[in-house]
Amino acid sequence: MYHLANQVIMNLSTDVHSEEESLLKKCALGDKLSFEIVFEKYRHKLFVNALKFTRSVPLAEDFVQETFIQIWIHRTVLENVKKLDCFLFTVSRNLMISKLKKPRGPHCQYELYSDCLDSSLPNGQEHAEAKDIEKKIREAIERLPAQQQMAFRLSRFHGLTHEEIAHTMNISKTTSQNYIARAIVSIKKQLRIF
Numbered sequence: 001m002y003h004l005a006n007q008v009i010m011n012l013s014t015d016v017h018s019e020e021e022s023l024l025k026k027c028a029l030g031d032k033l034s035f036e037i038v039f040e041k042y043r044h045k046l047f048v049n050a051l052k053f054t055r056s057v058p059l060a061e062d063f064v065q066e067t068f069i070q071i072w073i074h075r076t077v078l079e080n081v082k083k084l085d086c087f088l089f090t091v092s093r094n095l096m097i098s099k100l101k102k103p104r105g106p107h108c109q110y111e112l113y114s115d116c117l118d119s120s121l122p123n124g125q126e127h128a129e130a131k132d133i134e135k136k137i138r139e140a141i142e143r144l145p146a147q148q149q150m151a152f153r154l155s156r157f158h159g160l161t162h163e164e165i166a167h168t169m170n171i172s173k174t175t176s177q178n179y180i181a182r183a184i185v186s187i188k189k190q191l192r193i194f
Contacts, residue, residue, distance in 0.1 A: 005177040020084055026161050028079035039068055053096050058138065066158050073168060140190040144183050151179035
């Protein structure tokens with residue numbers, strides 16, 4: 001009986017590993033449905049891990065998104081991955097360490113949040129105002145149409161160029177520029193900044 005139970009467990013383990021291997025090969029070839037399956041299976045685990053590291057829900061969400069963006073951009077390596085969960089956590093951890101140590105530019109979200117959450121602010125009122133502004137900006141971004149929002153986030157939060165955005169979103173460079181320009185106009189209107 002014990003031997004039979006062990007055999008069943010081994011077969012299940014082999015089936016899961018074969019399924020994952022097949023899924024990763026499809027992802028490596030650019031199969032978006034397979035990539036969505038991987039995303040849905042692991043996004044919450046990566047979010048919880050990122051939240052422990054950053055202690056910030058928005059930052060954790062952005063790290064998860066950036067982890068999957070980077071994996072999609074470099075998806076051909078997935079074919080050689082043996083343990084997907086270890087690979088995802090390693091990519092996520094490395095991104096968090098590099099981004100928090102060395103932001104990519106003046107519009108980097110991590111700088112924005114660290115400025116807003118800086119404990120050295122002179123008083124609680126300024127801290128509350130900064131948090132309120134951060135919230136309004138985040139809400140304005142979330143109200144953008146999906147494509148504009150993604151292009152804007154890739155540009156401003158992840159530091160991608162128009163060429164990289166075009167490649168990631170499968171659009172033209174001009175379309176990327178138009179999305180971001182429209183997003184900025186829309187955000188300014190929502191915040192009444194002229």
